[in-house]
Amino acid sequence: MSEQKTSSDTRDRILDVAERLFMENGYEATSMRMITGAAEVNLAAVNYHFGSKEALLREVFRRRLGWLNVNRLQALDRLEAQAGGGPLKPSQILEAFFGTLLRMGEDKALGGMTFLRLLGRTLTEPAEFIRTFFAGEYAEVIDRYKQALYRALPDVPQAEIVWRLHFMLGAMSYAIAGTDVLRVVTGVEVGDLAGERPLQDDDTVLARRLAQRLMPFLLGGLRAPLPQFDEPARIQKELPTQAARESRPGI
Amino acid sequence: MSEQKTSSDTRDRILDVAERLFMENGYEATSMRMITGAAEVNLAAVNYHFGSKEALLREVFRRRLGWLNVNRLQALDRLEAQAGGGPLKPSQILEAFFGTLLRMGEDKALGGMTFLRLLGRTLTEPAEFIRTFFAGEYAEVIDRYKQALYRALPDVPQAEIVWRLHFMLGAMSYAIAGTDVLRVVTGVEVGDLAGERPLQDDDTVLARRLAQRLMPFLLGGLRAPLPQFDEPARIQKELPTQAARESRPGI
DNA sequence: CTAACATTAAAACGAACGTTTGAACGAATC
DNA sequence: GATTCGTTCAAACGTTCGTTTTAATGTTAG
Numbered sequence: 001m002s003e004q005k006t007s008s009d010t011r012d013r014i015l016d017v018a019e020r021l022f023m024e025n026g027y028e029a030t031s032m033r034m035i036t037g038a039a040e041v042n043l044a045a046v047n048y049h050f051g052s053k054e055a056l057l058r059e060v061f062r063r064r065l066g067w068l069n070v071n072r073l074q075a076l077d078r079l080e081a082q083a084g085g086g087p088l089k090p091s092q093i094l095e096a097f098f099g100t101l102l103r104m105g106e107d108k109a110l111g112g113m114t115f116l117r118l119l120g121r122t123l124t125e126p127a128e129f130i131r132t133f134f135a136g137e138y139a140e141v142i143d144r145y146k147q148a149l150y151r152a153l154p155d156v157p158q159a160e161i162v163w164r165l166h167f168m169l170g171a172m173s174y175a176i177a178g179t180d181v182l183r184v185v186t187g188v189e190v191g192d193l194a195g196e197r198p199l200q201d202d203d204t205v206l207a208r209r210l211a212q213r214l215m216p217f218l219l220g221g222l223r224a225p226l227p228q229f230d231e232p233a234r235i236q237k238e239l240p241t242q243a244a245r246e247s248r249p250g251i
Numbered sequence: 252m253s254e255q256k257t258s259s260d261t262r263d264r265i266l267d268v269a270e271r272l273f274m275e276n277g278y279e280a281t282s283m284r285m286i287t288g289a290a291e292v293n294l295a296a297v298n299y300h301f302g303s304k305e306a307l308l309r310e311v312f313r314r315r316l317g318w319l320n321v322n323r324l325q326a327l328d329r330l331e332a333q334a335g336g337g338p339l340k341p342s343q344i345l346e347a348f349f350g351t352l353l354r355m356g357e358d359k360a361l362g363g364m365t366f367l368r369l370l371g372r373t374l375t376e377p378a379e380f381i382r383t384f385f386a387g388e389y390a391e392v393i394d395r396y397k398q399a400l401y402r403a404l405p406d407v408p409q410a411e412i413v414w415r416l417h418f419m420l421g422a423m424s425y426a427i428a429g430t431d432v433l434r435v436v437t438g439v440e441v442g443d444l445a446g447e448r449p450l451q452d453d454d455t456v457l458a459r460r461l462a463q464r465l466m467p468f469l470l471g472g473l474r475a476p477l478p479q480f481d482e483p484a485r486i487q488k489e490l491p492t493q494a495a496r497e498s499r500p501g502i
Numbered sequence: 503c504t505a506a507c508a509t510t511a512a513a514a515c516g517a518a519c520g521t522t523t524g525a526a527c528g529a530a531t532c
Numbered sequence: 533g534a535t536t537c538g539t540t541c542a543a544a545c546g547t548t549c550g551t552t553t554t555a556a557t558g559t560t561a562g
Binding site: 031033043044046047052053 | 548
Binding site: 259294295 | 538539540541542
């Protein structure tokens with residue numbers, strides 16, 4: 001029985017341990033010996049199964065981002081089908097994009113908060129091979145969602161939408177990374193303040209709570225009035241601020 | 252002449268080079284030999300002047316964060332003085348906090364965008380000594396601004412304000428880090444889209460443009476309607492959403 | 503049974519790491 | 533002019549790094 005030839009148990013144990021250690025220490029500060037030691041496999045096993053340390057990191061992400069990309073695209077497909085050619089609501093787009101991700105935090109089989117934290121921390125790693133890898137993995141999805149936002153906010157300059165998508169990714173990335181100045185400063189978990197019940201947490205609860213808090217924030221930022229430009233950069237056709245606010249589709 | 256005993260030229264060259272290399276490669280991936288080589292000083296100079304690689308990183312930040320902390324607190328003091336005991340407007344608070352930082356990006360003497368990028372990238376580093384260091388450096392300022400926000404938004408639960416401060420820090424951190432999925436995906440600089448004039452940039456222009464774009468986004472996120480809680484966590488005194496929106500001081 | 507194959511194991515590789523050492527240097531002090 | 537002291541220098545320290553090698557295991561197919 002069990003004719004799983006690709007998942008050799010050793011392979012999966014390495015991936016699981018690497019996911020956790022890369023999250024805890026970062027890529028550079030995590031050595032192969034730490035990984036193989038914690039996974040209780042031979043040192044050479046990583047190079048045998050994956051080829052190199054870089055390839056291991058890529059594989060750690062590929063098995064999660066594969067699922068994420070498919071589900072993000074499916075969610076968008078579903079929305080666009082039911083909209084029948086019309087533009088989507090920004091809230092729907094954000095829910096599809098960020099909600100799909102944050103739901104991974106609630107599901108241990110999808111990596112849970114461990115993967116989410118790893119993702120948030122790795123998105124800002126400067127290593128060239130990492131950025132190249134993410135660029136390839138994200139290209140299609142980002143482009144699809146960008147187009148959807150363009151259509152959802154026809155009166156907002158596309159450059160502005162790109163900036164705000166940028167900011168939204170940042171807020172999310174930092175939030176899920178969870179290496180937090182605030183957490184250390186306050187000495188408590190976010191949410192353990194102001195009389196809320198403390199987090200006896202379970203990452204599942206944390207993930208859900210994060211999503212509840214993050215989505216309104218992102219939507220508020222996306223829909224914020226456009227900035228006034230004090231530098232006469234070029235012919236400003238018209239300050240689209242007010243017009244865009246009025247004609248913005250319901251959210 | 253020049254009785255500057257502390258700034259031995261070697262010291263400053265090391266700090267400047269380390270700031271840039273830590274930004275480009277991250278802490279772990281930057282070796283002492285890369286730093287001393289680029290600074291054209293002897294390998295032992297770092298340990299002589301700073302004691303260790305960790306202490307070097309701390310000093311790189313200390314000379315910038317010192318200025319930043321002082322100016323952030325002064326800006327808040329000035330606002331509170333002119334408000335005469337009353338609450339501040341959220342937009343004023345954000346301008347003081349984020350504006351002070353972003354202005355560093357326009358001033359090469361304060362590190363310019365090099366330091367901003369370094370800061371953004373280092374804030375998510377998992378190394379314990381880095382997080383401990385930032386916690387200490389930021390404690391007082393974060394606390395002061397948090398209190399100011401509590402007073403500015405008396406109808407918003409304090410836990411919610413902490414979450415949103417968290418999200419705002421994330422959006423800013425990621426934005427100034429500038430290791431960007433979007434940038435790689437689109438192949439162009441943000442702002443080089445949709446007919447805007449391309450960035451022949453000068454970091455000064457980038458910093459100013461970033462500030463213009465980021466501030467409205469943050470303000471929109473901070474002022475967004477409060478989330479609805481579907482989990483009956485505890486007695487929800489009343490959904491403060493609408494009430495808070497009405498009574499919110501002008502922005 | 504044996505040949506072929508995929509996986510694991512132990513050991514070693516050269517390279518690079520952060521740090522330390524002890525001597526040499528140069529300018530100021532007595 | 534000798535001495536002191538802060539700084540620079542070349543060289544080496546011991547350790548750890550990612551990777552490779554070669555042999556020993558099972559496991560499967562002929």
